[in-house]
Amino acid sequence: MNLKIDPFLLHYTILGYSVVFIAAMILAGWLSDRIGRKPVVLAGFIGTALAAYPVFLGVTLYAHPRLAAAMTTHPVTVAADPATCSRQFDPFGLTEFHGSCDIARRAVAKLGVPYRQSRRVTGRAAQVEIGAAVIPAFEGGGLDRAIFTEQAKAFDGALAAALADAGYPARAAPETTNVRC
Known part of the structure; x- marks a missing residue:
């Protein structure tokens, strides 16, 4: 997860x-x-091992409290058929992922939002659930590159708008960061 906090604060932390x-x-x-x-x-x-998870939760809570609040009130879930999800390990950026599950997970991860994955009925396209809002992904296999790019941009825009509506901030506001010990 990317907390998108102020670099000055990050260096001193x-x-x-x-x-x-x-x-x-x-x-x-x-x-x-x-x-x-x-x-x-x-x-x-x-x-x-015992301290790692609570420390990361604490860093999120104090460095980006609005993100922590949004994660609690409107959790993000990628609902997809697990058989359509591939491992997204691509250290050189050479692989193109065209399945709806991969498109949804890539878009959520690119925005730096934590999510969980849940099973979905086989044969249906993946969707991103943000609280009660549902943003359907698209199946990109077999699409022309230009059409795929256009649909990916539209999906990314719809996802970003839904996250903003749910209270997910684009970046941490320095004035809300709690740096007091």
Whole structure:
């Protein structure tokens, strides 16, 4: 998920976490000399695994509270037949995805909005559900490149408008960011 927060705030947040991380490394080194390395490493793995999800939720809540509120009140779901969804791992940008599921997931991800995926009746095009709003995707296989591009732009525009109507902000407003400790 892309929080689209102010770069100035982001750099100072990373600096703050880096200072805390360095202090934790020094403490872990001291502690490993006292009780051994295995317990310290194991505690670090377990602590990281348990803290990761709540930390990311907290960052979203404090850095972009309007996004956190929209995610709660109007969750986004991509409803599609799982058989039509492909793995979207394309590190070089060479693969073109034309299935309705892939079109819907790409569009939602491109806007930086978290979503979940649910099963849909086989043989029907995917759709994006934002709260009660439903935006149907299109099947792009076999379409001419120009027509595909035109339909993709129309779908992206309809999706962006529905997200805006549901309260999803385009970017984080610096005045709403809660930076107090």
